[in-house]
Amino acid sequence: MKIHLSIFLFFFTLIISANKHFTARIYYNDVSDYNKLLAYDVLEYNNVTEKYFLAIVNDSAFEQLKKDGWKVSRDNIQTLQAQSSLQNFSSGYRTIDELYQDMAAITSAYPYISEIVDYGDAYCKSLGTTYLTPGGDTQQVYDLLAIKITNKKIHADKPVFFLMAGIHAREITTPEVAMRMIDYLTQNYENNADVRWIVDYQETWIVPSVNPEGHWIVELGAEQASGIPYSQRKNANHDDGSTVWPPGTSSFSGSQYGVDLNRNHSYKWGLTGSSSNPSDMTYRGSTTNSEPEVYELQNFLTNLFSDQRIENQAAPTNTTGILISMHSYSKLVLWPWGYTSANAPNHAALKMIGDKFATYNHYTSESSSGLYPTAGDTTDWTYGELGVPAFTFELGNSFMPAYSIIDSVQWPKNRPALLYAAKIARMPYMLIKGPDVSEVTFSYATGNLVKVSAKIDDSKNGGAIISSTELSIGYPNWISNSIPYQMLPEDGIFDSQIETVSVYIAINEFNSDTEMIFIDGQDADGNSGPVTAAFSNSIPEPCYFYFANTWILFIIFLRR
Template sequence: MRTVARLALVAIVISGLIGGATNLPSRTAQGQTTIGEADLAIWRVKVSSPAEVSRLTSGGWDVLEGRGDDYLLVMGDSATARELEAQGFTVSVDQLLPSERPDGLFSYYGGYRTVVEHYQHLDALAAAYPDLVSVVDYGDSWRKLQNAASGYDLKAICITYKRAGDCAQNPATDKPRFVLMAAIHARELSTSEQAWRWMDFLVSRYGVDADITALLDHNEMWIIPVVNPDGREIVESGPTTPYTQRKNANTSLGSCSNPPTGSSQYGIDLNRNADFQWGGAGTSTSPCSLVYRGTSGASEPENYYLQNFLSSLFPDQRGPALSDAAPQTTTGTFITLHSYSNLVLLPWGWVECNSSACPPSQQSPNDAGLRSLAFRMSYFNGYNTGQPSEILYAASGGTDDWAYGVLGVASFTFEVGPGSGTCSGFMPAYTCQDSTFWPKNRDALIYAAKSARQPYTLSLGPSTITPTLSLTTTVVGTPITVTAPINDGTYGAIGINRPASQAIAAAEYYLDTPPWAGGAALPMAAQDGTFNSTSEVVSAQIDTTGLSVGRHTVFVRGRDDAGNWGPTTASWITVVADPSSYVYMPLIIN
């Protein structure tokens, strides 16, 4: 969803009201700064009512995901500021954006990867991990449809421990699916980098980490690293600074700036083009606008093929009416990565609420499960959590609304990166990927993946922290104690309508066969003697008598006093033969 700055690696914060002059002076701590007519800036636009928010977000300007108590942010040049003032908005400068990148802070080949490199990475993973990885081509980009020699295939990767029939584009599967997609907005470079790390993490931890191994044994992870490859190629073509292309590369409509600018560019905003609630809030009918919605829902091949692809992975699990809830047995989770502002957004995104908290009539029919899962994920990344209209602004035609509205899949948007300061912007210092973004979001993605089996129920239950074992390797017949913290308070701290924590009521473990596969539940006890708190440490003794020699998986889960079981968390024990049972034979040398 993000519609922000050309480059936010270095931003000079300035203040002052906009006048009508060609050059708009303002003062910084270093002295006098002048905004040239072609310079890009982030403008602070005051909004005093929901009607003004709607007028601004639907006016065709490049409205960003940053939001203050009484203002929204818009990117553009001096002409943009004058247009806003002419429409009655009060405008001031928030940040001036440099026209060229500082040397050494950005390099596609030394840092951010090109589309070609992302696609090479998919093929390299498939070659290195043939038992885990499959690459699929699910369609063609706009440029490729115009000329087969240009443009790109649209590619995704499936990661699971493969059995016959796994990773098929068929919704009839017993393995729940988690889909992570990135770069539907071309200029949001961090998103593809986080998808890259998620793929590498999964394949590198299989057979090493019990929880990830169990995840890939029983689930499919699907990743689309670059949804909008044509647009990303335009971004890459900037001679000194990557271009701020947000949309796809469709040049058939309008007469727009080329090369693209922060206020005019060819293409369609793919995150306003999905054909669920298309054409509503936060969109424009002007072809050069950065939020141009296109001529119809899913008019663009990138969206047409994406929707077909998602429909091939997930069954239709929700009725046609807006009030129809997906059943509690619904499977599948979906996250689309954007940047920036540190947000976890849940459906509905298209509704315009008239208060900070949307009333039930403007919430989705699965709001309890969606909101609980969103806050479970923000427990790990610390992001602000809510519906777009609650913590940002409404936007229709988005992919997450489509995936939930049409298929019933639990769907979310992550806005990766802070709204200001270090690591903010579309193209932050590359070091932010590993120093900040990946550590914050890794466990949130793991939780989303583990919840895919039944997201609307599992997210209501407590979280199980990694179990510990008194022995990780033991002789057959020797008991092992398994201990695990169970916590129902693992909800993010910032957001709208944070769910209430429940007391823990029970815990259990399974040996080798998890609960969904018919495993036998073995009870665990609260170490303090009573289940009466939202956080309990539980334990049980595992009898290894009769276990086969080798590695065994222990699955642990907890239940709250409302009857909700949370996701399982896995650990390993290794059983070895009793040396006393060995039969020693004399060695006779002839």
């Protein structure tokens, strides 16, 4: 064991000495101390128990922190993990060109439920001229692309689930998870009933990369001599005075050019947790929503979501729509506010939704300000301006983990949370309080009757006793053409937070093998939960069918 440890420490020392940067712990007294660290590359990490942030620094920055009175220490494990992850970019991660090509391929394969929408130009493309990086490379320019997933043949006012990723360019796992959500909804439309109704009756909008030109800068590092991707967080704008090159390699390792798009939104812009220094990692831009990536995104979201909130008041309980912005890393689910530690007007519902997401991905749920103070970010803007519940998912525990981690950990953990977000998009502040539906089964009863059973569970939502359950055939219950049936508790009485319910329906009520049923529960406090769907082709063949077939085969055998 001692020999193995010595070998580990030997190679670890070689890695550290070969690289100028390492991860340090910076201990604080109060979370607001973050505002004194804006010149450093502070990561999306806050150990609230031991009260320290993590930052990527070099020797000079580390010594400066000590001179300024900070208690600091090297985090060797985090450093080794970070150094290892830098080699992973070329192991499967897609370039921005490949992401856009794959989006086009998906819409070509599934034209009836998907389409690409160009909602604007990124910074360099908006200039209309050749743009060079501070290092002299010709900056590649990009459109801002979203993919819309919905059944184009069903025309109705559809609630919106908006999923965005890659606003911080180096957080390259997030576009990959976004792409997997696109694949899941398109590839499972024909065989997954919940996916079918989400696509039929709602709109899911996904932006895999809000910051495509910044993503290209990350790629550029991997293509150059070192083979190490640049740690570019911000966009490609260096017209505000910063010309640091390569990104993150000045005497303070947190320096790079560009604007932090997640500090550039117009709601509470310029307040806490953002910097006026163009070289700082949290540089907020010269003016509010100065960057096309933010300006166009805000216009886009304003057109998708109606304004449902009055300043300083709670958004109405029947607000429609929901937004999730994916970042990395820290395994967190965050909700407004970020600019203040005060509770948002819809605090209870926001917390409830965030806590529910955390039951799926097993992250920690907290307000954004609990991580550190931020102003001008996407989720504060979305909720503050539009009243739409908005959340940040901080994925995993590194920016660039081995590519295999996407499919083995990050996507499986976050898929149920993302699907739940889609399921409650119709009225998230209300539906979060109602019971979940699961374990839908079909079985033949007597005669021509089919028994439909389900589990109704309010223990992780409203926490009230189940009071009723409704099943509708063909359409969800908010569509006028639906045929409702009341499902009853199998033990004879609604008296628990978890109930098994059932109903008997004539087989001829199901018009086709692919017709869907929709089930939702209600609790004693009057809260209805999200719908769960199932295909009627799950109905098993009746026993007499198999019995008849057996006799037919037996007769054929005797006649041979």
